Amino acid sequence: SWAVADAISRVLQNSEELHSWRRRLLSACMKGLVAMYSSWKDESKQEVERSVLLRLEGLLCEVEEVDPDDWCSLVKTGLKYRYRDEAFLKVLNVAIQLLYKKESSLSQ
Numbered sequence: 001s002w003a004v005a006d007a008i009s010r011v012l013q014n015s016e017e018l019h020s021w022r023r024r025l026l027s028a029c030m031k032g033l034v035a036m037y038s039s040w041k042d043e044s045k046q047e048v049e050r051s052v053l054l055r056l057e058g059l060l061c062e063v064e065e066v067d068p069d070d071w072c073s074l075v076k077t078g079l080k081y082r083y084r085d086e087a088f089l090k091v092l093n094v095a096i097q098l099l100y101k102k103e104s105s106l107s108q
Contacts, residue, residue: 002055019063026059030070037081046087053091060095071099 005025012018029052036049060066075092082088 002051005055022059022063023065026056026063027067027070029056029059030066030074034073034077037077049085050087053087057091057094060091060098064098066095066099071095 008021009018009025012021033049033052033056036045036052040049078088078092
């Protein structure tokens, strides 16, 4: 459940710390997915993965920047274990579009 994360986001709604909080949450989502993909190779926990993927997609649209190490790890592990997973590939495509547009830090 995302109740705690959503509550913190609401508290920080109009503060300067909101962007920093979203970046940390984005990093946690990516690290969590890497851990899930590495340990649940059989895709048995798809509902949990889908929830994290949806949150990741939303955070990517808000933050539009990621830690390069987190990104590399997510892409490598995701493609290794979920290369046929439509939900993963959809979020990966969205992420690539966002992160590699001209003004993005990763496209440098």
